[in-house]
Amino acid sequence: MATAKDVAARAGTSTAVVSYVFNNGPRGVAPETRERVLRAAAELSYRPNALARALSFGRTLSVGLIVPDIANRFFGELARALEEVAAERGNILLIGDSSQRVEREHEHIAAFVERRVDSVVVVSVSDDPDLSAFADAGIPVVALHPLSESVNASSISIDYRAAAASATRHLLEHGYRSIALFNGPTESAGSRQHRDGFMDAVRDLAPGAAVEEHSTQIARAHAAQVALDMLARPSRPRAVYCATDEQAYGVLFACHRLGLRVPDDVAVTGFDGTExxxxxxxxxxxxxxxxxxxxxxxxxxxxxxxxxxxETVDFTLAVRESCGRHGTDVAS
Incomplete structure (x- = not known):
């Protein structure tokens, strides 16, 4: 592999001049000299060390992303969107999958600090994550879910509580008076807001409704197992609000396996709005x-x-056939 020294020798310049050409400074280079350096670099297939160049300016041109489960379609779509935006700014996206485990999330945090990423986007497995290592290292962080005031990081999120209330209200407006909440693990990010929004809607529209809550992994397989037991009961709920689309897919599978029609026997809503x-x-x-x-x-x-x-951004309730009549999207 060719080095800057090889390029300098072929172009008849110093390695410092080669550096000036590829780093656009700090000193100017005569046009004819620049042309000789670039021609020599092309002939030798020379590629400057991007990391070394970035570090010389105090940056690594990298953005870290930590998600609970990259196999979850929502996080895959999020990673793709972040990668496209980061690339437009000349950055590379590094992904850490915490596999829904707090200890793995901490390992990724330590790894990103060690690798000196410029910044981090995080979707934590915890409702109250410890992101202090990033603050100590001077690495800015944005979480894409609600954070408590005690967490020293920025957040960009929809209003989970209002969104949960909107979806639950839509189910109750169909007249369903027995309804289940499929929430994430009790300590997971957003779980409190899902529960609070769900109960807000029940108190407002159907205070006498029969309600029940189930905590499942954020995975369709586990949600399906829980739903199979719940829906096999004679007293099964008439509607199910799910805190993620993945859980909703598990409930749909359980309905199919038990011969229940959606929405005629069981109405279902999800959360995230993946493609x-x-x-x-x-x-x-x-x-x-x-x-x-x-x-x-x-x-x-x-x-x-x-x-x-x-920061709070708007959400949309996409109304489709799984809860009853087909309708149009309802913005927040």
Whole structure:
């Protein structure tokens, strides 16, 4: 592999001049000299060390992303959107999958600090994550879910509580008076807001409704197992609000396996609004998060180096056949 020294020897210059050419300074280079250096570099297939160049300016041109489960369609769509925005700014996206484990999340945090990433976007497995290592290292962080005031990081998020209330209210407006909440693990990010929004709607529209809550892993397989037991009961709920699309797909599978019709026997809503939600059977009513807009704003906020902020973005309730009659999207 050719080095800067090899290029300098072929171009008849010093290695410092080669550096000036590829780093656009700090000193000027005569046009004819620059041309000789570039021609020599092309002949030798020389590529400057991008990391070394970035570090010389105090940056690594990398953005870290930590998610609970990259196999979850929502996080895959989020990663794609963030990668596109980061690439437009000349950055590379590094992904850490915490596999829904707090200890793995801490390992990724330590690894990103060690690798000196410029900034981090995080979707934590915890409702109250410890992101202090990033603050200690001077690495800006944006979480894409609600954070408590005690966490020293910025956040960009929809109003989970209002969104949960909107989806639950939609189910109750169909007249369903027995309804189940499929929430994430009790300590997971957003679980409190899902529960609070769900109960807000029940108290407002159907205070006498029969309600029940189930905590499942954020995975369709585990949600399906829980739903199979719940829906096999004679006293099964008439409707199910799910905190993620993945859980909703598990409930749809359980209904199919038990011979229950959706929505005639059981109505179902999801949350996240992934592309797949429009192509389940039946198409899934779900809260849609504005993934491209959130990705754009997160990268811009990190690049600007602003102080800690808490920003709320709009959500949309995409109304489809899984909860009853087909309708139109309802914005927040």
């Amino acid at each position: 797949h939600s429009a192509y389940s059977y039946p198409p899934l009513t779900t809260v849609r998060q504005p993934i491209p807009e959130m990705a754009e704003r997160a990268i811009a906020l990190l690049a600007a180096g602003e102080e800690r902020v808490r």
